[in-house]
Amino acid sequence: MKIIVLDKKNKLAILLILLLGSLVVIFTSPFAGSKLISLNNIFSLEPGSSDFKIFWVIRIPRVLLAYMVGAILALSGMVFQAVFRNPLVCPFTLGVSSGASFGAAIYIALGFSFTLLGISGISFFSFLGAVFAIAIVWYLSRMKQGSSVAKMLLAGIAVSFFFLSIIMFIQFISGVIQSLRISRWLMGGIYAFGYDTLIQASIIAFLGLFIIWYFSHDLNLFTTGEELAISRGVDVKLTVTILFFLISIMIGGIVAICGPIGFVGIIAPHICRLWIGPDHRYLTPATFLFGGLFLALCDTLARSLLPPTEIPVGVITAILGGPFFLWLLHAKFSDSSISL
Amino acid sequence: MMKKIVGILLCLILFGFGNLPAIAQQSSVVPFPKYQRIISLAPSGTEILFALGLGDQVVGVTRYCRFPPEAQQKTIIGTFLDTNFELVYRLNPDLVVLLNTEMGPKLKLEQMGFNVLMLETNKVSDVIEAITRIGSYCDRKAQATEITDRIKERIQDIQSKTKSSSRPRVLVTFARTLGEGNINNVYVAGTKSFFHDIITIAGGQNAYNGLEAIASPVVSAEGVLQMNPDVIIEVLSDLKETNLNPAEVIKDWDTLPELKAYQNKQIYIFTDDYLGISGPRITQTLDRIARSIHPEIKWDP
Structure with missing residues (x-):
């Protein structure tokens, strides 16, 4: 199969398309939902009416939140895949999501209910769970000398399974309603009421984008091999540790807000890599834009397809993204375009 | 070769899978006047058995069977999700009562050779039917008629009182994010639910x-x-298991003052056990819900 090598101009054009696509999704999505709200109406809505609240307080922050969450998930997947040189790694491979879910399950099962400094109790607990999991993985992979990268990956997978079994046990012993709430939480979902969570997520997203962009040259070296990276003067252990911690904590924050949303983190970077190539200077902004656009679109479908109920967004991401990715893989696959 | 595979598949479909729904519909109970060792795998079944005066014959119940209080003195065999079949076997029941949603235990119990009586409780009429059935199987026909008459009477009374009133749009919820100052993940009664x-x-x-x-x-x-319902009724039987009380939980609705139910002050939070159980206490449920929907009607105290 022929590999098309894109020049700089083409890559910038792709970024421009993604940016325009993002703007279209962000500006049109708030009109869709359980009921269409027309453009003529939004400025004549009365502040006390349901439509006013739905449009300004629920839908707009929700669309933006979905965009931010998708962007972060995709970016983290991209970084982890590069650092571990493994196409199957996603933001959740290292146990962050199972740790967060463990925290949430404990919160629900023990029947707690509180808010702390504007952060809901369940978010607080799941963030603690995520940090706990990160600490365990990091500690395990450092205990003895050796290749920290492979060890970290294995430790992460083991920690994931461990937490998931505990969650199953918690579900097993809790009542029907609690059990239902835990499984619902595990499906993930975007929800906004007002702009507080959006602000939290945006801070995380832009901070993440900045940090990852800063490391994009190192990431390029990583993908060609650990030895080469070392020979070019990259402190592999330090870089891996910094990226692992920062990104895990970012993901912990995101999972705490909206539960584990699958698929975006593993597939979005691959789609972008197939499209724009493996150079992280272009891949990073492309992944950010595509991840955000994709999740915002999926969430809009999730809340519009079966009104007044909402389909868990994770269902839509995989149903929509799966076939698209397979098509792309079939049409454009070559070893050099998929390898990291 | 291909023909053989197709043939085998056809046989499987016709005899194997085809049989499953058929098994599901039949109950394997042969009418037999007196059952002496009854196990109930559902709270509603337990309540019906006790209401029919069969409490002494009940030997095993689930963890959720909390009414009447005597029920919890019986051997607890887990729940329909984690039934302890060894314990069931040791209790050696001559009748096991369970809901028709509990297919897993049913097949196992039949393999063990026990009589199984399936109850359907998706509608009020199903509950009446279930009481009648247990009554006739267990030689308690008179008691069953007495209870079902009372239920029918209550229904007629409510229907005649509400006949000329408007029909408010009511949202019944079972669970949601609680006490966090917002409304999300609200589980509501579907169009095929008991509360519908x-x-x-x-x-x-x-x-x-x-x-x-x-x-x-x-x-x-x-x-x-x-949906903007006129009335919101929250059936939160598990609220007692949290450290919240109804007064705190109802405050979550302050974030949606646009709702008609909020403006009408018709948001109710009920935590009583009987509301979720489709047994003889269904009269209380009907009464409670009717009074909440129609506060304008003069109800007997």
């Missing part, structure tokens, strides 16, 4: 009218605002 029937009999209409295929619909604040 209760609302209709009590003189209201279900505010949720989405797809029938979704057994337990979940909506967010947007969905609730969209």
Whole structure:
């Protein structure tokens, strides 16, 4: 199969398309939902009416939140895949999501209910769970000398399974309603009421984008091999540790807000890599834009397809993204375009 | 070769899978006058058995069977999800009562050679039917008629009182994000649920009218605002298991003052056990819901 090598101009054009696509999704999505709200109406809505609240307080922050969450998930997947040189790694491979879910399950099962400094109790607990999991993985992979990268990956997978079994046990012993709430939480979902969570997520997203962009040259070296990276003067252990911690904590924050949303983190970077190539200077902004656009679109479908109920967004991401990715893989696959 | 495979598949479909629904519909009980060792795998079944005066014959119940209080003195065999079959076997029941949603235990119990009586309790009429059935199987026909007459009487009374009233749109919820100052992940009564029937009999209409295929619909604040119900009834039987009380939980609705139910001050939070159980205490449920939907009607105290 022929590999098309894109020049700089083409890559910038792709970024421009993604940016325009993002703007279209962000500006049109708030009109869709359980009921269409027309453009003529939004400025004549009365502040006390349901439509006013739905449009300004629920839908707009929700669309933006979905965009931010998708962007972060995709970016983290991209970084982890590069650092571990493994196409199957996603933001959740290292146990962050199972740790967060463990925290949430404990919160629900023990029947707690509180808010702390504007952060809901369940978010607080799941963030603690995520940090706990990160600490365990990091500690395990450092205990003895050796290749920290492979060890970290294995430790992460083991920690994931461990937490998931505990969650199953918690579900097993809790009542029907609690059990239902835990499984619902595990499906993930975007929800906004007002702009507080959006602000939290945006801070995380832009901070993440900045940090990852800063490391994009190192990431390029990583993908060609650990030895080469070392020979070019990259402190592999330090870089891996910094990226692992920062990104895990970012993901912990995101999972705490909206539960584990699958698929975006593993597939979005691959789609972008197939499209724009493996150079992280272009891949990073492309992944950010595509991840955000994709999740915002999926969430809009999730809340519009079966009104007044909402389909868990994770269902839509995989149903929509799966076939698209397979098509792309079939049409454009070559070893050099998929390898990291 | 291909023909053989197709043939085998056809046989499987015709005899194997084809049989499953047929098994599901039949109950394997042969009418037999007196059962002496009964196990109930559902709270509603337990309540019916005790109401029919068969309490002494009950030997095993589930962890959720909390009414009447005597029921918890019986051997507890787990729940329908984690039934301790060894314990069931040792109790050696001559009748096991369970709901028709509990297919897993049913097949196992039949393999063990026990008599199984399946009850359907999705509607009020199913509950009446279930009481009648247990009554006739267990030689308690007179008691069964007495109870079902009382239920029918109550239904007639409510229907005649609400006949000339309007039919408010009622949203019944079972679980949601609690005490965090927002409304999200709201599990509402679907169009095929027990409460759909209760609302209709009590003189209201279900505010949720989405797809029938979704057994337990979940909506967010947007969905609730969209439905904009006249009355909201929250059946939160598990609230006691949290450190919250109804007064705190009802405050979550302050975030949606646009709702008609909020403006009408018709948001109710009920935590009583009987509301979720489709047994003889269904009269209390009907009464409670009807009074909440129609506060304007003069009800007997």
